[in-house]
Amino acid sequence: MFRKNTPQYFDQSEEKDLKNYLNHNIEDYFVYDVHSEIIGAGGINYFFEEKLARISWDMIHPNYQGHGIGKRLVQHRINHLNANPNIDLIAVRTSQLAYKFYAKMGFALEKVEKDFWATGFDLYQMQLKNKN
Template sequence: MIRAYNKKDKSKLIELLRQNTPDYFDTSEESDFENYLDNEIEDYFIYEEGTRIKGSGGINYFPEKKLARISWDMVDPNLQGKGIGKKLTQHRINLLNKNPNIELIIVRTSQLVYKFYEKMGFKLEKIEKDFWAKDYDLYQMQMKTKY
């Protein structure tokens, strides 16, 4: 089931981030994620089965630029490759495709995951070395919406 985030999910999401560190996130990113959950969240979704959070991912909006950014995606490392990330990403793409104020979807990821987004239809726009932390490069990708 995909549902909206609520504040009681925070500790489980921090644990999910830690499970993905250092394979996909640098330890320095934990405080950024906490700040995001406390102050920058707009739409954030939880993939849950029973009471177990198996994945999560968000959307931030920039209506003045007619774009949205997919943000802070993560899946339980023991469940990667089982379609959870794809379902969460497709859920957000579907929402954004229904929004007449959004024409472009951006995802900022790393060299470790960009191929996943490529398979989802995103096109590589730019690369910036050591952007997130040392050895965690920025791979910025984009996709046009249906509008």
């Protein structure tokens, strides 16, 4: 699914970061499937000392984008985190290509850093207060 979203949403150089995440940094990870085919995925990482959870590595198969699957996947994780009294903030680090999606979900822009992920892929760091 990553390669199907490259170069539209990810730079090729990020594939090794995704592999590292899946092999070593995965904490909670959710998939969305239709007829046993995974068409969406995204994780959560926890920073309990900061009372923070970060939504991570969201991706939807291009054939299914624009059908509300990404929204349902993000909302599922927000609901999951709302049940956790140890989390005050939910963060997401995305790019200029997807930050408006998260803004519609209630995330507020905190900072922007040019060419963070790769050349032409800027960091948009966003946060949402947890409703726990």
